[in-house]
Amino acid sequence: MKWRKWNNILHRDIGYLAVGLTIIYSVSGLAVNHVADWNPSYIIEKTSFQIDVSSFQSPPSESDISQIISASNLDGSVKSTFMADPDQIRIFLENQSLDLNLKTGNAELESIKKRAFLQEFNAMHLNHPKKLWTWMADIYAVVLIVLAITGLFVLKGKKGITGRGAWLTSLGILIPLLFYFLYF
Numbered sequence: 001m002k003w004r005k006w007n008n009i010l011h012r013d014i015g016y017l018a019v020g021l022t023i024i025y026s027v028s029g030l031a032v033n034h035v036a037d038w039n040p041s042y043i044i045e046k047t048s049f050q051i052d053v054s055s056f057q058s059p060p061s062e063s064d065i066s067q068i069i070s071a072s073n074l075d076g077s078v079k080s081t082f083m084a085d086p087d088q089i090r091i092f093l094e095n096q097s098l099d100l101n102l103k104t105g106n107a108e109l110e111s112i113k114k115r116a117f118l119q120e121f122n123a124m125h126l127n128h129p130k131k132l133w134t135w136m137a138d139i140y141a142v143v144l145i146v147l148a149i150t151g152l153f154v155l156k157g158k159k160g161i162t163g164r165g166a167w168l169t170s171l172g173i174l175i176p177l178l179f180y181f182l183y184f
Contacts, residue, residue, distance in 0.1 A: 004153060011150035014143055021140045028125035031118055041119040045111045053105040059083050060102070065091060072098055072107060 031040035051071045056064040065078060068091065079092040084099075091098040100107045123129065127137055152161045152169065161169065 004156065007150050007153050011147060011154055014146055014150070018140065018143050018147060024121050025125055025140075027118070028121040032122060032125065041115055041122045043113045043115060045113075047109045047111075049107050049109070051100060051105045051107050053100070053102050056102060058086055058102050060089060065089075068098070068100060069093075072109065074098070074109070 028040075034040070049072070051068060056068070060068065060081075065081060068089075069075075069078065074093060074096065076093045076096070079094065081092070082090045084090060087101055087103045089100050089102060091100070095112045097110050098107060099110075124133065124137075127134060152165065154160075155165065157163060159165065
C-alpha cells in the first residue's frame with residue numbers, strides 16, 4: 001500500500017477522533033478572545049436598590065446583617081462579611097455579594113451564575129483541572145500537529161502541497177509571523 005493512502009487514512013481517522021476536542025477548544029477560544037467585552041465563564045448581574053439603614057449599628061451586628069438580608073429579599077446563609085470602610089459593608093452569600101452603604105442605604109447586589117457548558121469548556125481549555133487532563137491536552141496538541149502535517153499530503157498535483165497548497169501553507173505561516181512582528 002502506498003504511503004499517501006496510509007497518510008490519508010491516518011489523517012481521516014485522527015481527524016474524526018479530534019472533532020469533539022476541536023469544537024470545545026474552538027468555542028472556548030472564541031469566548032476567551034473577547035474577555036474584555038464579557039465574562040466568558042459567568043453571567044454577572046448587578047442590581048441597585050435602597051435599604052432603610054436607620055436602625056443598624058456600625059459595624060452591623062449579626063442581627064443587623066440578618067435584617068439586611070431579609071430587607072434585600074435574599075435567601076441563603078451568609079458566608080462572610082467585610083467592612084471596606086466604617087460606612088461600607090460587603091456581605092458574601094453563595095454566588096452573590098451585597099454592598100451596602102450604612103449611611104445612605106445604597107445597596108448593590110452582584111449575582112454570579114455559571115454559563116452552561118461554556119464555563120466548563122473554558123476550564124478545560126485553560127487546563128484548570130490539571131492532573132490527567134494535562135496529558136489529554138498534550139495528546140490533543142500532538143494530534144493537531146499530526147493532522148497539520150498529514151493534511152499537507154492528502155492531495156497531490158496542482159491542488160496539493162506542490163501547487164496551490166504551497167501558497168496557502170506559506171500564507172498560513174506568514175500570517176502569524178506578521179502578527180508576531182507587529183505585536184512583539
